[in-house]
Amino acid sequence: MNRPYRWLAQYYDELFASFRGPMDAARERVLGAILPGVETACDLACGTGTTALALARRGIDMYAVDLSPSMRRLAREKAARDRLPLHVLRGDMRSFRLPEAVDLITCEFDALNHVPRRADLRRVAKAVARALRPGGHFFFDVNNSLGFERYWTGTVWFETPHVVVVMRSGHNRKADRAWCDIDLFIRDGRCWRRRRERVDEVCWDSGEMRRVFQESGFELLRGWDAAPFFKKDNPMIGLGCRTVYLARKKAA
Template identity: 55%
Template structure:
């Protein structure tokens, strides 16, 4: 790739959106198994759901295909566009709302809010967790559930230190990862190399995450009005995944109590 033009475009989540399904393909099976284990019975009973930080809409489409009235929220216009297209292609109705997960509002309360693949870690600061928990509590009907997974401090320490290289025909991705454990922050400087005819064009995107301890997450959920908080480590759902190890991800399922949630 010598002599490659170094065109740089820092536009968060544009290329990640375009190639997200390719990037995640290997993760989908164990995530589906984990979700079935924790939510299987619940999704058979609910009438409405919202997938928060929905990405390309894979889970939202799955809910809609089960006959669940489905909303999908994402901040990125590119991801929203792809989610709408995926729902259209699948022939199902998903109401895609472009909004920030810290302040989103739905036209009606739903039975279940999901936020998978560590999307919650993408809020720009640790304080965002309380805002998300509060917004989710308001979006849920009393007794509704919030299910999500987060990258842990151990994941930041052990995996957000390497450079990862992945490639597919016409697309190469180098992720230079780093972390600041004192401030629970991690980042990935993502270099995309996209083949355009005989040339490869280079783009840069930066993805940043924050993380919380289990105690911080439970406190934020309780403050927002959740009880019956259950947690699972990812380890029990993995076979041999090169990118995720036991202790690196925690799933939570929390129930919104009947207590009314204050509007901040």
């Protein structure tokens, strides 16, 4: 097993394309009125940089933070290809620091669930609070325990001409944890090379979320069920499976 998102990173945009439209729609709905006032922002756990670049395209001075070297490399390549300014930084969402306080932090596509321990939610909330200016916003989405039950179970596979990806998932209801063992069979001339990695997730209920964010210097403004955003592109995401949140750091 490797650290996650080493091999998967290369195929990430292709494999998870059906999540992009719904996440864009959720961001537009929740942040639509806030974005015109945003000058600096950070996309935390930025993956291949798609959201960071969408915000940079609007003229926002963007930071993009991720733990995976492969993801950061792809984000830098996409920024160079699109000729957009993007500060890509290595960072752990539990401890990252930015060179300046920003107006907005985004953390999309259940990246916040990707921490090893339940207690890490508080560490992330504190690190985000430190990186935001007073009154700044934190936009994020998370998988809920019903989401783990519904779609972190069984085996799914995807095939493209250059890779076959087999994802075997499971969850532990009592611990509110889920995992996905990913086998990638990557075409290399006449051979197929097999690579493995595991993604682990942990989830929290809305009460826990509210308490932790409040204690870390935020008001949790609102949560939206994500299902309506997914209805068209990915109807598998049912009601109660995923929530989109907006939190605001208290003014000084």
